Amino acid sequence: MTRREKHVLIIATLVMLFSALLAPQAVKDWEIVYLTPLAQSRQIDPSFPAPMTIFKGLQTVREFFYFARSEWPTRYKPIKESWIELLQPPRHARTASQFIEHEFYTLEELRRLLAVSAETLHQQRAQAGAALLFLSGMRLDTLASLRTNCIDVSTRQILQFPNMGVRTKNNKAAITYLLNIPDVLEVVHRWDQHVRGFAPGSLWYASLAFDGCSLVESNHAIEGRGTIVGDDLRMLCDRAGLPYRSSHKFRHGHQYGRNEGHLSKRNAWHRRHYRSGLWWIAHQ
Numbered sequence: 001m002t003r004r005e006k007h008v009l010i011i012a013t014l015v016m017l018f019s020a021l022l023a024p025q026a027v028k029d030w031e032i033v034y035l036t037p038l039a040q041s042r043q044i045d046p047s048f049p050a051p052m053t054i055f056k057g058l059q060t061v062r063e064f065f066y067f068a069r070s071e072w073p074t075r076y077k078p079i080k081e082s083w084i085e086l087l088q089p090p091r092h093a094r095t096a097s098q099f100i101e102h103e104f105y106t107l108e109e110l111r112r113l114l115a116v117s118a119e120t121l122h123q124q125r126a127q128a129g130a131a132l133l134f135l136s137g138m139r140l141d142t143l144a145s146l147r148t149n150c151i152d153v154s155t156r157q158i159l160q161f162p163n164m165g166v167r168t169k170n171n172k173a174a175i176t177y178l179l180n181i182p183d184v185l186e187v188v189h190r191w192d193q194h195v196r197g198f199a200p201g202s203l204w205y206a207s208l209a210f211d212g213c214s215l216v217e218s219n220h221a222i223e224g225r226g227t228i229v230g231d232d233l234r235m236l237c238d239r240a241g242l243p244y245r246s247s248h249k250f251r252h253g254h255q256y257g258r259n260e261g262h263l264s265k266r267n268a269w270h271r272r273h274y275r276s277g278l279w280w281i282a283h284q
Contacts, residue, residue, distance in 0.1 A: 054089045062087050104249045107181070110134050113240045114187050121194075122212055123239075126232035128191030129205060133233075133250035135178040135188065140226035140247045141167045147219070149200040153189045156180065165201065165221065205229060 065084045068076045105113075114131060118124045129143060136158055138146075145167040150159040156178035162171045178185065195206050198217045205228075206215040230247050237244040 051089065058087050058089055103245050104251075105134065105245070107134075107184075109242055110184065110250075112242060113236050114184065116236065116240045120212060121215060122208055122232070123236070124191060124194075125205065125208070126236040127187055129229050129232055130236060130250065131184045131187040132178075133247065135181065135184055136176055137251045138176070139169060139251070140229050143205055144203075144225040144229050145221035146204045147200070148195055148198050148202050148204050151192070151204055153178075153185065153192050156185070165219070167221070 062084050065076070065079055069079060110130065114127050118127050132138070133143060138158070138160065142160060145165060147165055150161065150164055150166055158176045158178065160166050160168050160174045160176060162168055162173060168174070194215060195202065195204055198206070201219045202217050203219065203221055207218055209216055233247055234244045
């Protein structure tokens with residue numbers, strides 16, 4: 001087997017392993033390729049994975065070769081960076097050529113959810129969760145682990161600090177601000193009054209007692225608690241007669257609200273500069 005054929009086999013193997021996680025059918029197709037001599041390979045027309053799967057697979061292959069070059073420079077010396085960068089999907093399969101129409105909850109749909117009568121603490125909590133997700137753009141698990149001392153409704157500031165018990169993506173810390181939509185903020189404020197008497201560090205999205213008539217003060221957010229928020233949102237959508245898309249669509253709705261100008265210039269500056277460290281410099 002020539003060096004080129006070995007490289008092709010390595011690439012095919014890595015792509016197959018990656019595709020097996022998302023598209024098991026691709027494994028069977030690649031098995032056909034392996035059992036066919038290279039001279040006859042052009043006669044094979046297997047069903048390839050989706051464009052995004054191909055894109056991610058080749059991205060993984062490129063990362064592997066860069067890793068191999070750094071760990072075993074002598075063995076992988078013949079593999080040039082220029083050759084690695086050629087491992088790209090065809091132009092028609094690249095993400096830039098695909099128009100992705102994102103779904104999201106609009107402000108009007110959110111107001112329909114908040115207009116549903118909330119006679120129980122469970123329903124009030126669900127409405128507060130939907131409102132806060134839309135206003136903040138935070139993730140489900142972040143809301144489920146948010147602490148009472150990490151949110152200030154009056155200043156619309158939220159401290160997403162992992163060292164304070166808030167679970168964020170990749171354990172990143174950030175200060176974020178709620179959109180300035182008064183009627184939606186009022187729903188968050190009403191729930192905040194329910195839990196404001198709890199000790200600092202207690203969960204803002206508090207647990208319910210078994211009878212559902214009272215809240216349970218706790219500072220421990222179990223793993224997977226975000227599913228409770230998701231179930232509450234599904235219940236709320238059913239009561240409002242709206243389809244439940246996913247909790248992530250509230251985050252997309254937050255971006256829609258930002259585009260509509262509901263984020264003040266001052267808070268927008270903080271949102272941009274805090275992550276780069278300039279926020280700290282400006283406040284020293």
